Amino acid sequence: MSALATEQADFVNALNTELDSFLDRQRDLVSGISEDVAPLLDSIATLVSGGKRMRALLAYWGFRAAGGEAGSSAAVQAGVALELFQGAALIHDDIIDRSATRRGRPSVHQAFADRHAVERWQLDPVRFGDAAGILTGDMCLSFSEEAFSAVGTPTAFGTTARTIFNRMRAEVMAGQYLDILEEVAGPQRTVTGAAARARTVLRFKSAKYSTEHPLALGAAIAGAPELLLDELARFSLPLGEAFQLRDDVLGVFGDPDTTGKPAGDDLREGKRTLLVAFLRELGTQEQVALLESRLGQDSITDDDVASIREALLESGALAAVESEITALGTASHAALEELPIPELAREALRQLGESAVKRQA
Amino acid sequence: MSALATEQADFVNALNTELDSFLDRQRDLVSGISEDVAPLLDSIATLVSGGKRMRALLAYWGFRAAGGEAGSSAAVQAGVALELFQGAALIHDDIIDRSATRRGRPSVHQAFADRHAVERWQLDPVRFGDAAGILTGDMCLSFSEEAFSAVGTPTAFGTTARTIFNRMRAEVMAGQYLDILEEVAGPQRTVTGAAARARTVLRFKSAKYSTEHPLALGAAIAGAPELLLDELARFSLPLGEAFQLRDDVLGVFGDPDTTGKPAGDDLREGKRTLLVAFLRELGTQEQVALLESRLGQDSITDDDVASIREALLESGALAAVESEITALGTASHAALEELPIPELAREALRQLGESAVKRQA
Numbered sequence: 001m002s003a004l005a006t007e008q009a010d011f012v013n014a015l016n017t018e019l020d021s022f023l024d025r026q027r028d029l030v031s032g033i034s035e036d037v038a039p040l041l042d043s044i045a046t047l048v049s050g051g052k053r054m055r056a057l058l059a060y061w062g063f064r065a066a067g068g069e070a071g072s073s074a075a076v077q078a079g080v081a082l083e084l085f086q087g088a089a090l091i092h093d094d095i096i097d098r099s100a101t102r103r104g105r106p107s108v109h110q111a112f113a114d115r116h117a118v119e120r121w122q123l124d125p126v127r128f129g130d131a132a133g134i135l136t137g138d139m140c141l142s143f144s145e146e147a148f149s150a151v152g153t154p155t156a157f158g159t160t161a162r163t164i165f166n167r168m169r170a171e172v173m174a175g176q177y178l179d180i181l182e183e184v185a186g187p188q189r190t191v192t193g194a195a196a197r198a199r200t201v202l203r204f205k206s207a208k209y210s211t212e213h214p215l216a217l218g219a220a221i222a223g224a225p226e227l228l229l230d231e232l233a234r235f236s237l238p239l240g241e242a243f244q245l246r247d248d249v250l251g252v253f254g255d256p257d258t259t260g261k262p263a264g265d266d267l268r269e270g271k272r273t274l275l276v277a278f279l280r281e282l283g284t285q286e287q288v289a290l291l292e293s294r295l296g297q298d299s300i301t302d303d304d305v306a307s308i309r310e311a312l313l314e315s316g317a318l319a320a321v322e323s324e325i326t327a328l329g330t331a332s333h334a335a336l337e338e339l340p341i342p343e344l345a346r347e348a349l350r351q352l353g354e355s356a357v358k359r360q361a
Numbered sequence: 362m363s364a365l366a367t368e369q370a371d372f373v374n375a376l377n378t379e380l381d382s383f384l385d386r387q388r389d390l391v392s393g394i395s396e397d398v399a400p401l402l403d404s405i406a407t408l409v410s411g412g413k414r415m416r417a418l419l420a421y422w423g424f425r426a427a428g429g430e431a432g433s434s435a436a437v438q439a440g441v442a443l444e445l446f447q448g449a450a451l452i453h454d455d456i457i458d459r460s461a462t463r464r465g466r467p468s469v470h471q472a473f474a475d476r477h478a479v480e481r482w483q484l485d486p487v488r489f490g491d492a493a494g495i496l497t498g499d500m501c502l503s504f505s506e507e508a509f510s511a512v513g514t515p516t517a518f519g520t521t522a523r524t525i526f527n528r529m530r531a532e533v534m535a536g537q538y539l540d541i542l543e544e545v546a547g548p549q550r551t552v553t554g555a556a557a558r559a560r561t562v563l564r565f566k567s568a569k570y571s572t573e574h575p576l577a578l579g580a581a582i583a584g585a586p587e588l589l590l591d592e593l594a595r596f597s598l599p600l601g602e603a604f605q606l607r608d609d610v611l612g613v614f615g616d617p618d619t620t621g622k623p624a625g626d627d628l629r630e631g632k633r634t635l636l637v638a639f640l641r642e643l644g645t646q647e648q649v650a651l652l653e654s655r656l657g658q659d660s661i662t663d664d665d666v667a668s669i670r671e672a673l674l675e676s677g678a679l680a681a682v683e684s685e686i687t688a689l690g691t692a693s694h695a696a697l698e699e700l701p702i703p704e705l706a707r708e709a710l711r712q713l714g715e716s717a718v719k720r721q722a
Contacts, residue, residue, distance in 0.1 A: 029528070030535045033565050036542055037535040092499060096492040121545035123631060123657050131457040131541045134495060135534050138453060138502060142530040145506045149518045156517055157510045167390070169503040173496050174391045174398040180492045181397055184482035204394050270484060296484050 004348055007070055011060050012053055014071070015079045019048060022080055022147060039115070040136045043108045044143070048087040050103040055082040055214040057352055058236070062218030065345035066228060074151050074221055081148035081165075082214050084140055089172060089209075091137035095130050096180060097269045104260035109133025154221040160229070161220040168213040175205030183270040183296055194277035199241075202274065206247070207240030211356070215349075234335035235349065242328035243356040245321055248273040250361065252309060253318075258361040264305035270296020274324070278317035279308075287311035329357050365709055368431055372421050373414055375432070376440045380409060383441055383508060400476070401497045404469045405504070409448045411464040416443040416575040418713055419597070423579030426706035427589060435512050435582050442509035442526075443575050445501055450533060450570075452498035456491050457541060458630045465621035470494025515582040521590070522581040529574040536566030544631040544657055555638035560602075563635065567608070568601030572717070576710075595696040596710065603689035604717040606682055609634040611722065613670060614679075619722040625666035631657020635685070639678035640669075648672035690718050 001009070027041040056079030063075040093099070094107035101107055106114060113129025121128065148155055148165055155161045179201045186194065215236045216229050224232075250259055251266030252275060259265075266273060276295065280288055290311060294304040312318045336349055362370070388402040417440030424436040454460070455468035462468055467475060474490025482489065509516055509526055516522045540562045547555065576597045577590050585593075611620055612627030613636060620626075627634060637656065641649055651672060655665040673679045697710055 026531065030531055033532065033535050034539055034561055036539055040535070040538055088499075092495050096495060098488075116545060119546065120549075122548050123545050127459075128541060128545050130491075132538060134453050134457060134498075135538045135541075137495075137499075138449075139531060139534040141499060141502055142506075142527070142534070145503075146527050149510070149523065152518050157513050162510065166503070166507050170387065170391055170500060171394065173500040173503070174394050174401065177401055177493060177496045178395055178397055180489060180496075184477060184484050184489050185480065187483050188481075200395055 004344055004351075007344075008057065008060075008348065010071060011057070011076065011079070014073075014076045015053065015056050015083070016049075018073075018076050019080050019083060020045070022084075022143070023048075026143060039112070040132070040139055043111060043136055044084075044087060044091075044140050046105070047090065047102065047108060048083050048140075050105075051083065051086070052355075053079070053083065054352065054356060055086055055210060056080075057348075058211055058214040059218035059221075061345050061348045061352065062215035062220075062224075062232065063222045064218075065215075065232070065339070065341035065349070066219035066222035066224035068218070068222030074154055075218060077147060077151045078155070078161075078217055078221055081144050081151070082217070084144035084147055085169070088137050088140035088144055089176075091133055091140060093176070095133045095137075096176070099261065099265070099269070101261060107133075108136050112136075151221060154223075159220070160224075160226075161217055164213055164217050164220055168209050168217075171204045171213075172209045175201055175203070175209075179205050179271070182272040186272045187292055191280045194272070194280050195274060198272060198274040198277040201272075202241060202244040202248070203237075206244035207237060209240075210243055211236040211240030228340070231335075231339055235332050235339060235353075238328040238335070239332040239353050239356060242325045242332065245274060245325045245328070246357055246359060248275050249318070249321060249325075250359075252312065254361065260361065263302075264309065267295060267305050267308055268300055275312055275317055275321050278320045279312055279315050282317050282320070283311055283315040287315055325357060329353070365705055365712075368705075369418065369421075369709065371432060372418070372437065372440070375434075375437045376414065376417050376444070377410075379437050380441050380444060381406070383445075383504070384409075387504060400473070401493070401500055404472060404497055405445075405448060405452075405501050407466070408451065408463065408469060409444050411466075412444065412447070413716075414440070414444065415713065415717060416447055416571060417441075418709075419572055419575040420579035420582075422706050422709045422713065423576035423581075423585075423593065424583045425579075426576075426593070426700070426702035426710070427580035427583035427585035429579070429583030435515055436579060438508060438512045439516070439522075439578055439582055442505050442512070443578070445505035445508055446530070449498050449501035449505055450537075452494055452501060454537070456494045456498075457537070460622065460626070460630070462622060468494075469497050473497075512582060515584075520581070521585075521587075522578055525574055525578050525581055529570050529578075532565045532574075533570045536562055536564070536570075540566050540632070543633040547633045548653055552641045555633070555641050556635060559633060559635040559638040562633075563602060563605040563609070564598075567605040568598060570601075571604055572597040572601035589701070592696075592700055596693050596700060596714075599689040599696070600693040600714050600717060603686045603693065606635060606686045606689070607718055607720060609636050610679070610682060610686075611720075613673065615722065621722065624663075625670065628656060628666050628669055629661055636673055636678055636682050639681045640673055640676050643678050643681070644672055644676040648676055686718060690714070 023045045030037040059078045059082055060075045091108045094102055095109045099107050100110045109129040112132035113125040116125035116128045182197055212233050215232050219232055252264055256263045279291055291308055294300045332353055384406045391398040420439045420443055421436045452469045455463055456470045460468050461471045470490040473493035474486040477486035477489045543558055573594050576593050580593055613625055617624045640652055652669055655661045
């Protein structure tokens with residue numbers, strides 16, 4: 001194993017250990033109230049045991065890029081906070097998007113609804129599942145902040161790291177709202193503005209939060225000056241945008257066996273991504289009419305999904321997004337090479353960047 | 362105006378000013394993303410502009426009881442955090458309980474659903490309202506913590522105040538889960554254990570969070586030793602339990618014009634409160650059968666509500682709860698008189714305690 005791979009594996013091990021022990025402590029605390037509460041903790045633990053740890057790794061390499069020491073517990077703790085925040089976002093996102101699966105397993109609210117059915121409880125399993133999912137997500141969001149504060153002095157009130165953390169949370173929630181707003185209000189709004197609106201959503205809902213903020217958080221915890229944070233963003237923001245565009249493509253064209261989500265999931269959910277915006281601009285009248293009549297409808301069929309995919313291909317919408325992914329990847333890569341950071345961190349970020357953009361799931 | 366009334370009015374004014382300016386700063390921040398995000402902030406601002414400020418006032422008088430100075434900005438900031446936390450809890454609670462109104466106005470998710478209908482947006486207004494409500498609640502929960510951290514050193518990592526804040530959040534969410542679990546699983550569970558389960562819910566979902574924790578938080582911020590926190594809890598925990606039992610009674614027997622909620626709301630929502638537990642224990646077979654067949658059903662009628670009310674009266678369930686409220690009020694009052702705190706704080710807590718238990722809304 002290379003020095004980089006060893007260091008990264010050590011970090012991931014430490015992260016997983018700390019995540020487990022954090023959740024164990026919380027489980028002990030709430031089990032004192034009632035054993036019945038344990039499923040909330042279990043569902044959080046199951047959810048966060050999966051995932052690629054991309055945000056935690058970006059925080060770690062941001063920390064190292066800014067001169068932080070290998071194996072620092074502050075970086076591990078920040079990674080725990082980010083993974084828990086991501087967990088909270090996913091739990092609520094899956095309720096909002098009515099996603100029954102996540103990482104190849106039942107999503108949190110779905111698992112609660114399933115349990116309701118198995119136990120033959122009263123009233124409505126869907127309502128119970130949603131309610132339990134909302135509460136589990138709230139708990140996970142609180143835990144995330146608890147873990148973040150536990151970094152200690154580097155994340156105390158008034159620090160750059162805390163400012164980034166606060167901004168990250170508000171921006172993600174704002175971006176998610178813009179996403180669902182566009183689902184319902186988008187059809188009435190201008191076609192010419194659709195791409196700009198989709199870009200705003202992808203930037204705030206995902207790009208900044210998936211790459212820019214985690215990297216900056218880690219760097220800020222290591223004491224990075226503002227200038228370095230700005231330079232890091234020149235690498236991480238286009239990377240995050242490329243990452244989300246790749247996600248958008250996978251959301252329509254991805255293989256369910258690899259993504260762990262149903263085929264064409266984004267079309268069923270009615271997501272108005274850049275792909276959709278480009279189809280509205282570039283498609284024939286017929287293609288656009290098909291899109292507008294089927295997108296997000298409960299009654300959307302596999303055939304509809306296949307037809308919209310075909311339209312995305314034929315209209316050039318997919319090619320336009322792919323070319324944007326390539327351009328963003330190139331810009332990100334070029335910025336990375338310019339960064340005044342240790343070579344080990346640069347190489348790690350290079351690898352993370354590649355896997356974020358080229359992934360299949 | 363008495364010295365107490367003046368001091369309390371000054372605090373509430375400072376609290377309202379700081380709450381407004383906190384939310385204005387957040388509105389500026391998210392409006393930089395898109396003007397479309399403003400409704401999230403507006404709905405939080407509208408929600409938190411109402412309310413009795415009970416938690417903030419308890420924190421303030423806890424702070425003063427422990428020797429904190431009148432008019433301290435730390436107490437104001439803690440009050441802001443508590444009011445925002447309460448706002449977040451209410452937003453998600455109203456989604457969970459499908460409550461269309463809150464404080465006499467449309468609840469947050471309902472207001473978003475209404476806007477969807479008015480604007481003639483696509484897809485489902487209820488889904489949009491719920492999704493927007495989930496995100497607004499998440500944002501409010503994050504704001505709450507941001508405000509809490511902004512107290513500074515007294516709420517830094519490792520302080521007693523932060524430990525209380527963390528415990529408060531986890532306990533409320535656990536208590537809320539137990540509440541919805543009892544709604545669905547309660548009918549299958551033992552009648553003999555129902556009262557104990559209802560007590561656990563009311564303690565963790567409400568009592569600790571409505572009175573014990575806010576009072577302790579304020580005191581801890583002023584540097585109260587553990588002993589004083591324990592003594593304060595002897596006053597505040599029974600008070601909180603009485604407060605929630607009063608809420609339970611109002612939830613079934615309250616006047617909609619005063620409570621701002623539909624008549625018999627808790628029965629429609631299927632809440633298995635201590636009132637319900639007592640009816641299961643004390644009621645005739647017929648009364649219990651009526652309860653079990655109607656509680657929480659979408660098809661529950663005004664006549665059903667009236668019949669269950671009658672059963673609660675006739676069975677002695679209501680009287681049993683009222684006598685428990687009286688006993689808790691007495692215990693709380695006695696503990697208050699023993700507290701080693703300044704007389705001004707004692708008088709303020711006495712008044713807060715009375716209004717919490719004797720209220721009509």
